[in-house]
Amino acid sequence: xxxxxxxxxxxxxxxxxxxxxxxxxxxxxxxxxxxxxxxxxxxxxxxxxxxxxxxxxxxxxxxxxxxxxxxxxxxxxxxxxxxxxxxxxxxxxxxxxxxxxxxxxxxxxxxxxxxxxxxxxxxxxxxxxxxxxxxxxxxxxxxxxxxxxxxxxxxxxxxxxxxxxxxxxxxxxxxxxxxxxxxxxxxxxxxxxxxxxxxxxxxxxxxxxxxxxxxxxxxxxxxxxxxxxxxxxxxxxxxxxxxxxxxxxxxxxxxxxxxxxxxxxxxxxxxxxxxxxxxxxxxxxxxxxxxxxxxxxxxxxxxxxxxxxxxxxxxxxxxxxxxxxxxxxxxxxxxxxx
Numbered sequence: 001x002x003x004x005x006x007x008x009x010x011x012x013x014x015x016x017x018x019x020x021x022x023x024x025x026x027x028x029x030x031x032x033x034x035x036x037x038x039x040x041x042x043x044x045x046x047x048x049x050x051x052x053x054x055x056x057x058x059x060x061x062x063x064x065x066x067x068x069x070x071x072x073x074x075x076x077x078x079x080x081x082x083x084x085x086x087x088x089x090x091x092x093x094x095x096x097x098x099x100x101x102x103x104x105x106x107x108x109x110x111x112x113x114x115x116x117x118x119x120x121x122x123x124x125x126x127x128x129x130x131x132x133x134x135x136x137x138x139x140x141x142x143x144x145x146x147x148x149x150x151x152x153x154x155x156x157x158x159x160x161x162x163x164x165x166x167x168x169x170x171x172x173x174x175x176x177x178x179x180x181x182x183x184x185x186x187x188x189x190x191x192x193x194x195x196x197x198x199x200x201x202x203x204x205x206x207x208x209x210x211x212x213x214x215x216x217x218x219x220x221x222x223x224x225x226x227x228x229x230x231x232x233x234x235x236x237x238x239x240x241x242x243x244x245x246x247x248x249x250x251x252x253x254x255x256x257x258x259x260x261x262x263x264x265x266x267x268x269x270x271x272x273x274x275x276x277x278x279x280x281x282x283x284x285x286x287x288x289x290x291x292x293x294x295x296x297x298x299x300x301x302x303x304x305x306x307x308x309x310x311x312x313x314x315x316x317x318x319x320x321x322x323x324x325x326x327x328x329x330x331x332x333x334x335x336x337x338x
Contacts, residue, residue, distance in 0.1 A: 016295050017295075022077065024066050025169070026168055027163065027166035030116070031057070032117040034050070035055070059098065061164050071324055082113040087112060088113040142173060153180055153186065158291065160188075164193055178202060205246040209282065213231075221234065251270075301337055
């Protein structure tokens, strides 16, 4: 489908987000936070003893992308697989609590819900415990996921692939899902990981970070300006292999890079921030980029707004969605569309 509109101003762009629906397919997870105080070492081992003061459960992975899409004013549709377990029950409860649709969620008796439990004391991250499997879906799970995806696709203005290498997405399903979206003229944006890195042929926007780019192409180059030619050669190789319309690479504290045939190469520096936690920043970046792409925004403007949003969420501890009005205010101040 053609873009709904091409907003000329930031207020118009942010208002237009409200009319969009994003289908998010991939790996969902529960992010659990155990907060407490650590004032002594254990007599059993040289590790701190944490006296728990509170426990918090948050939606993570593709579900955090859904929260970011929702926070931006658009309607998210999640398509994922969770377990028939306590983590899955908690996931569905939180989705309902956050007014997120669970109609695209498949429950399986063959795999657990991914849960990442973080232990924190005095705002220091001491330990993370992961409960998960990373095997591909079996035939039954894959078929059920495909049915949900096909049913939801007709309502989507953009599809977001949120791949955490947990097995929900594989080469065959990725290409099938992209082909279906392309047949309907729906743009596809990708947040990749290592395993399926080269499986996203003909997507609209491909967004690795620098580490994922190096690992996915099995190349070695540094983040310094001296290695910029090697980095740009890597992007050229990526575009040749996947033929995406746009490549957007997040460069951590160095900002973002975008390249497309229409706009060429653009480097956008990071905004100076007081960084508390980088968790979830990539989820925010892909959410903003997806909605911008659905509205036909050029690659440099898309990258600039996504870069700004990714920096904002790094100022908070833990995985949290973007604050729309604050993003708009800062985007206006930064003259993102000028």
